[in-house]
Amino acid sequence: MTSDKRDALDRLFRRMEVRDTLAEAERDALIGAAGEIRDLPARTRISSKGEELSHSTLLVTGITARTVYMEAGDRQITSFHIAGDFVDLHAFPLKIMDHNVEAITACKVIHFPHDGLRHITEQFPHLTRVLWLLTLLDSAIHRQWLSVMGQMQVVEHLAHLLCEQFTRAKAVGLADGDAFRFPVTQEDLADSMGRSIVHVNRSLQSLRRQGLIQWQGGEVKILDWPALQELAEFDPTYLHLEKLPR
Amino acid sequence: MPSFFFDTQVGTDQYRDDGTELSDADAARDEAVRTTAEMARDYLPTAKSQANIVMWVRDAEGKAVLHLALDFAVKTIGGQLE
Numbered sequence: 468m469t470s471d472k473r474d475a476l477d478r479l480f481r482r483m484e485v486r487d488t489l490a491e492a493e494r495d496a497l498i499g500a501a502g503e504i505r506d507l508p509a510r511t512r513i514s515s516k517g518e519e520l521s522h523s524t525l526l527v528t529g530i531t532a533r534t535v536y537m538e539a540g541d542r543q544i545t546s547f548h549i550a551g552d553f554v555d556l557h558a559f560p561l562k563i564m565d566h567n568v569e570a571i572t573a574c575k576v577i578h579f580p581h582d583g584l585r586h587i588t589e590q591f592p593h594l595t596r597v598l599w600l601l602t603l604l605d606s607a608i609h610r611q612w613l614s615v616m617g618q619m620q621v622v623e624h625l626a627h628l629l630c631e632q633f634t635r636a637k638a639v640g641l642a643d644g645d646a647f648r649f650p651v652t653q654e655d656l657a658d659s660m661g662r663s664i665v666h667v668n669r670s671l672q673s674l675r676r677q678g679l680i681q682w683q684g685g686e687v688k689i690l691d692w693p694a695l696q697e698l699a700e701f702d703p704t705y706l707h708l709e710k711l712p713r
Numbered sequence: 714m715p716s717f718f719f720d721t722q723v724g725t726d727q728y729r730d731d732g733t734e735l736s737d738a739d740a741a742r743d744e745a746v747r748t749t750a751e752m753a754r755d756y757l758p759t760a761k762s763q764a765n766i767v768m769w770v771r772d773a774e775g776k777a778v779l780h781l782a783l784d785f786a787v788k789t790i791g792g793q794l795e
Contacts, residue, residue: 620755653733664733665719665748672728 478551500583529574650685
């Protein structure tokens with residue numbers, strides 16, 4: 468059903484509309500390129516390192532992570548994705564995955580066959596630039612994670628991650644006032660920060676003690692946004708939230 | 714999986730841990746050592762001349778099973794760096 472797909476693509480459209488204006492024909496082209504909605508249980512491997520992909524996956528609901536495994540089995544989460552994010556749009560030109568994508572929670576996803584995306588790149592130059600922008604946002608976020616991981620202490624790092632997740636959720640209508648869903652495990656969180664679980668728990672306790680956040684049942688509530696933002700040195704420039712002609 | 718509790722103290726700042734599930738005592742030991750080393754990375758660079766990091770690990774019954782301590786001291790010799 469086209470109307471179901473239109474609803475499923477709503478967060479993606481919002482994500483794009485924050486940064487530029489889409490023409491109706493561009494929305495229709497994306498709906499036309501979308502496959503069926505699929506349900507995935509939590510912890511499903513969506514794509515694997517070395518795999519050659521003929522489609523890219525849009526996240527409709529839930530949280531996924533890009534992951535890299537070291538030889539000893541240690542896992543680094545290199546990004547979290549939320550509804551409205553393509554989890555592997557870069558796989559369209561790259562073809563062969565150089566990392567994995569895993570469902571953290573139960574997810575709804577839509578596959579976009581690469582043939583359909585190729586048609587978009589050939590017929591819709593502006594929409595192509597907006598899709599390109601989405602992959603550039605991924606790399607901007609990666610740069611920020613790398614800088615934070617290399618330069619910040621763990622409490623500030625955790626504060627930064629929460630500022631980012633809150634800002635991203637809010638931009639696509641996923642925040643409820645000062646709260647947003649972030650149902651990741653202690654281990655997911657630690658693996659995304661490259662720190663031990665105990666160290667991250669200790670930092671979480673520090674943010675709670677300072678009255679900056681609450682975190683209960685997978686929901687984070689921001690209690691003091693200016694203080695959290697200041698602690699994290701959070702500057703959302705890298706999220707490129709300006710509506711500009713691209 | 715059993716729970717372990719990793720209480721820490723940096724200087725006079727104490728944290729009572731609310732618990733982490735780990736496969737066994739060996740995993741708890743690895744986690745304790747890694748965490749203490751990571752805390753050193755966070756706290757030692759801002760320490761002027763000394764720092765002290767202590768960790769006690771309790772098992773699910775509340776029994777202490779591990780103690781880790783890290784004492785750090787920086788002394789200037791001969792006054793050249795003053």
